[in-house]
Amino acid sequence: MRLTGSLDEFLATAGALHLEVRSLQSLAASVPVAADLGVEVGAPVTWLELVSSLLEGPVIHLDIFFPDAVGREISEADISAGVPVARTVERVTGLRIVSARQVIQPALADARSASALGIAPDTPVLRLRRIYFTAEKQALELAVLTLHPDRYAYEIEFTANCAP
Structure with a gap:
């Protein structure tokens, strides 16, 4: 199954x-x-680890990876609440993200994610793996999100095409 949506609308909610x-x-x-x-195994990449929270507590543990050329442009000061990391990547690189591919799968929380989310290791969670691309299909960011099982719900509304 393949679902399509607006990347701009999605990023606006972050x-x-x-x-x-x-x-x-x-x-x-x-x-x-x-x-x-799309880099060689062992090539340098930049790893950014984040925890996203709401008033109720941590919601998402993120492991974000960037190709070396992108990662060298990002500093901790560039990361701020209210601005999706993908938009920060666009700002600091001057490149435009035009698409993303996301896979959502069940997983068990590893020790790092469990600690970040305040849950026990091996708790069932959803794990999202999202890759952001330029128009030239260059990967600018890989985000691996581990979602708190009680604070995150993924909901999709389906509508019929109303063709006569």
């Missing part, structure tokens, strides 16, 4: 969350990160 930067550092690309970003 501003309600409070962001806590936990880490911003360079590391070697793992096999899955390299494949998603």
Whole structure:
């Protein structure tokens, strides 16, 4: 099944969350990160770890990866509540994100995500893997989101085409 929606509308809703930067550092690309970003395994990438919260507490644990050329342009000061990281990437690189591919799967919270979300390790969660692309299909950002099971719901409304 394939669903299509507006990337601009989606990104506009991200501003309600409070962001806590936990880490911003360079590391070697793992096999899955390299494949998603289109870089060599072991190539330098930038890893940004965030926790997004509402008044009720943490909602999303994010591991975000950028190709080296993009990551070198981003500083902790660039990350702010109310501005989606993807929009920050556009601002600091001058490149426009025109599409994203997202996969949502069930998972068990690993120790880092569990600690960030205030849940027990191995708690069932939803995990989203989202890659943002330019018009030239260049991957600018890979975001891996682990969602709190009691504070995040994913809802889709389907409507029929009203063709005569």
